[in-house]
Amino acid sequence: MHYAAILGFGTVGSGVAEALMINADTMNRKTDGITLKYIVDVRDFPDSPFAGLLTKDFSVVENDPDVDMVVETIGGVGIAAEFTRRALRAGKSVITSNKELVAKHGCELMALAEEHGANYLFEASVGGGIPMLRTVVYNLGAEKITEFFGILNGTTNYILTQMFRNGMSFSAALARARELGYSEADPTADIDGIDACRKVAILCSLITGRQTPVDTISVEGISGVSVEDVEFAASMGCTIRLLGHAYFGGDGKVRACVAPHLIPSKVLLSGVEDVMNGLHIRSEAAGDVMLYGAGAGKLPTASAIVSDMFCLAGNRRDGAAFSWGPPSEERCGNISDLPFSWYVRVSPADGWEEKQSGLHLFAQKDGKLAYYTDEMTEEALLSRFAGQVILSRFRIIR
Amino acid sequence: MHYAAILGFGTVGSGVAEALMINADTMNRKTDGITLKYIVDVRDFPDSPFAGLLTKDFSVVENDPDVDMVVETIGGVGIAAEFTRRALRAGKSVITSNKELVAKHGCELMALAEEHGANYLFEASVGGGIPMLRTVVYNLGAEKITEFFGILNGTTNYILTQMFRNGMSFSAALARARELGYSEADPTADIDGIDACRKVAILCSLITGRQTPVDTISVEGISGVSVEDVEFAASMGCTIRLLGHAYFGGDGKVRACVAPHLIPSKVLLSGVEDVMNGLHIRSEAAGDVMLYGAGAGKLPTASAIVSDMFCLAGNRRDGAAFSWGPPSEERCGNISDLPFSWYVRVSPADGWEEKQSGLHLFAQKDGKLAYYTDEMTEEALLSRFAGQVILSRFRIIR
Numbered sequence: 001m002h003y004a005a006i007l008g009f010g011t012v013g014s015g016v017a018e019a020l021m022i023n024a025d026t027m028n029r030k031t032d033g034i035t036l037k038y039i040v041d042v043r044d045f046p047d048s049p050f051a052g053l054l055t056k057d058f059s060v061v062e063n064d065p066d067v068d069m070v071v072e073t074i075g076g077v078g079i080a081a082e083f084t085r086r087a088l089r090a091g092k093s094v095i096t097s098n099k100e101l102v103a104k105h106g107c108e109l110m111a112l113a114e115e116h117g118a119n120y121l122f123e124a125s126v127g128g129g130i131p132m133l134r135t136v137v138y139n140l141g142a143e144k145i146t147e148f149f150g151i152l153n154g155t156t157n158y159i160l161t162q163m164f165r166n167g168m169s170f171s172a173a174l175a176r177a178r179e180l181g182y183s184e185a186d187p188t189a190d191i192d193g194i195d196a197c198r199k200v201a202i203l204c205s206l207i208t209g210r211q212t213p214v215d216t217i218s219v220e221g222i223s224g225v226s227v228e229d230v231e232f233a234a235s236m237g238c239t240i241r242l243l244g245h246a247y248f249g250g251d252g253k254v255r256a257c258v259a260p261h262l263i264p265s266k267v268l269l270s271g272v273e274d275v276m277n278g279l280h281i282r283s284e285a286a287g288d289v290m291l292y293g294a295g296a297g298k299l300p301t302a303s304a305i306v307s308d309m310f311c312l313a314g315n316r317r318d319g320a321a322f323s324w325g326p327p328s329e330e331r332c333g334n335i336s337d338l339p340f341s342w343y344v345r346v347s348p349a350d351g352w353e354e355k356q357s358g359l360h361l362f363a364q365k366d367g368k369l370a371y372y373t374d375e376m377t378e379e380a381l382l383s384r385f386a387g388q389v390i391l392s393r394f395r396i397i398r
Numbered sequence: 399m400h401y402a403a404i405l406g407f408g409t410v411g412s413g414v415a416e417a418l419m420i421n422a423d424t425m426n427r428k429t430d431g432i433t434l435k436y437i438v439d440v441r442d443f444p445d446s447p448f449a450g451l452l453t454k455d456f457s458v459v460e461n462d463p464d465v466d467m468v469v470e471t472i473g474g475v476g477i478a479a480e481f482t483r484r485a486l487r488a489g490k491s492v493i494t495s496n497k498e499l500v501a502k503h504g505c506e507l508m509a510l511a512e513e514h515g516a517n518y519l520f521e522a523s524v525g526g527g528i529p530m531l532r533t534v535v536y537n538l539g540a541e542k543i544t545e546f547f548g549i550l551n552g553t554t555n556y557i558l559t560q561m562f563r564n565g566m567s568f569s570a571a572l573a574r575a576r577e578l579g580y581s582e583a584d585p586t587a588d589i590d591g592i593d594a595c596r597k598v599a600i601l602c603s604l605i606t607g608r609q610t611p612v613d614t615i616s617v618e619g620i621s622g623v624s625v626e627d628v629e630f631a632a633s634m635g636c637t638i639r640l641l642g643h644a645y646f647g648g649d650g651k652v653r654a655c656v657a658p659h660l661i662p663s664k665v666l667l668s669g670v671e672d673v674m675n676g677l678h679i680r681s682e683a684a685g686d687v688m689l690y691g692a693g694a695g696k697l698p699t700a701s702a703i704v705s706d707m708f709c710l711a712g713n714r715r716d717g718a719a720f721s722w723g724p725p726s727e728e729r730c731g732n733i734s735d736l737p738f739s740w741y742v743r744v745s746p747a748d749g750w751e752e753k754q755s756g757l758h759l760f761a762q763k764d765g766k767l768a769y770y771t772d773e774m775t776e777e778a779l780l781s782r783f784a785g786q787v788i789l790s791r792f793r794i795i796r
Binding site: 018019022029130285302304 | 416417421427533536666670681682685689697700712
């Protein structure tokens with residue numbers, strides 16, 4: 001029997017307590033079983049069915065030799081980092097959904113875990129209930145992954161879906177997302193692509209075995225996507241989605257970005273709507289593989305945490321491990337080096353010559369011109385439009 | 399270092415040799431490495447770059463203590479079963495794409511492997527390059543899976559896609575599939591749903607831990623799908639696909655079928671076209687998860703075999719294992735017990751009363767009527783249409 005403690009009894013933390021109950025039969029049949037022994041939170045929850053497990057004192061968990069799994073759902077890089085380090089030093093494995101902490105200090109924390117015979121697992125930090133991490137590390141672990149692109153943030157996908165489906169403006173769609181509780185009180189990390197960037201960093205680090213620092217990933221949010229872009233994209237059979245997009249070159253470099261992209265309808269990811277997430281992975285032998293599911297939400301996120309606990313409880317500690325080494329500057333490339341087909345919306349000024357090599361005008365409206373281009377780098381693209389005000393430019397997925 | 403032999407140098411076998419070369423860097427970085435030592439085939443391949451590895455004598459492999467992995471791509475349940483048993487008895491792990499053998503003798507072969515300290519692995523037997531099996535066994539291993547439905551056969555999906563996209567008849571689309579090499583010389587196992595049925599049996603056995611005999615799965619192929627069905631389905635925003643579909647009830651019973659289904663466009667699987675495959679899994683905590691990719695083809699299938707070899711070479715023998723126990727009659731239910739919403743096409747005869755409870759007429763053409771129904775069992779459905787000739791009846795995915 002394994003004993004677990006949950007740190008932080010918010011949405012995800014209480015979801016883990018619930019998911020452990022839902023999955024108890026399966027867990028007991030396939031593993032040594034897990035008993036939830038403590039929940040650590042500074043708040044009181046007198047009416048919770050788990051009230052008897054609550055404590056405000058983390059050192060009770062830290063000093064209980066029975067506890068071998070600690071679930072950290074506090075969030076942020078402050079107290080969460082401290083408790084994680086203390087738990088790992090006490091030889092307890094830590095399981096988390098905290099993408100900020102993993103993207104920033106994952107390398108250090110995994111090394112600390114290894115040093116103390118424990119694991120630091122974080123399937124829930126990317127893609128909610130979709131097993132994205134274990135798929136890239138294990139299921140496709142033998143593959144030369146050449147590219148991935150994914151919808152990794154539910155809030156922005158909800159907003160873009162509303163803009164597409166109902167012609168809503170960005171701000172109206174954001175207001176709607178807030179009403180429905182899909183958006184944080186401060187939606188900046190979602191809207192500006194910061195949340196997705198952390199997830200791209202985690203995926204790239206796992207794929208390459210080297211930490212990919214978040215500041216090596218080019219990031220652009222969705223506030224520049226207009227209803228006009230949505231209409232132009234739809235007229236060429238594409239949706240616009242905020243994608244995390246990474247290339248793994250033969251030169252060993254990772255080139256990644258988070259940015260709005262056009263996705264042709266023939267690519268299945270174009271149909272991923274609302275708060276759902278999806279990850280499309282391209283590799284040399286397996287070809288195209290796509291994973292889809294609930295990228296957020298209480299139970300799906302909790303289920304991913306429980307999947308990590310399941311690995312540990314099944315005594316598959318080595319088979320469950322995630323790891324990567326420290327960053328290597330020469331491995332960090334810039335996605336601007338790579339050629340893409342682009343969508344461009346411009347408001348042409350004097351002297352604009354419509355016909356330039358590699359540009360294809362496909363629509364116009366209210367004096368705005370919409371182009372798609374042959375494959376070219378961002379620099380080559382900008383030189384074509386020198387002196388013009390580019391209103392939007394988004395990459396088009398192949 | 400591990401040493402491997404490939405039995406059968408056909409499409410998949412030669413793909414494995416190729417995929418091992420493509421993935422050599424990744425394998426060497428993450429595992430102890432694998433060297434391909436023998437290829438066993440009765441034929442000669444003097445021009446193959448692997449000609450030096452070829453032998454006609456399986457006992458060379460059997461008696462070489464260096465070889466710890468044997469890849470069986472012979473197919474069928476004759477010589478393939480014999481060589482598999484001999485390899486396992488010699489303590490060598492066997493990796494295969496042979497769904498017929500796995501569905502029929504998997505339980506015995508996994509027990510034999512265990513007895514001799516080896517593994518019997520078959521990720522490639524279902525879903526080609528898509529890691530379907532490891533996902534249900536490990537990534538979603540803690541989950542209470544309640545239902546899955548999947549496009550598990552590329553040939554039939556190609557035919558149905560052609561019927562939808564180009565209005566082709568079934569026989570014209572089959573002829574086209576043959577021209578393109580998507581169909582076997584004898585396409586019966588594909589068309590009649592037998593291939594998909596074996597894959598459903600393997601998935602159900604892994605999910606429940608009990609062998610699901612193929613003859614407990616209700617099977618209907620696609621030869622009854624007409625162009626008229628395709629048109630009616632499209633008019634209600636659905637595609638028709640051959641699905642493997644299984645329910646895992648609270649009573650412990652598995653209820654499964656292979657049959658054409660209508661899939662509404664809001665379900666992502668409806669967009670899986672041509673020879674691509676997809677599996678939609680519903681579970682209590684994780685919610686909906688879908689996997690998509692190349693379900694067949696030389697390199698994708700080979701990549702799945704290599705993913706099994708990767709697990710073994712990474713010394714994750716326990717973390718890689720598949721297993722299930724012998725069948726249990728009380729666990730085998732009948733999908734006819736369950737209520738569904740149905741699509742029905744009828745050519746009404748005298749005395750037909752159009753308006754009956756639970757039936758909704760949504761289209762008519764050339765004297766044929768098309769209905770969708772409220773949720774009801776097959777028996778209840780048939781009683782509504784007593785005395786009428788039902789031309790087609792297909793379940794509709796929720």
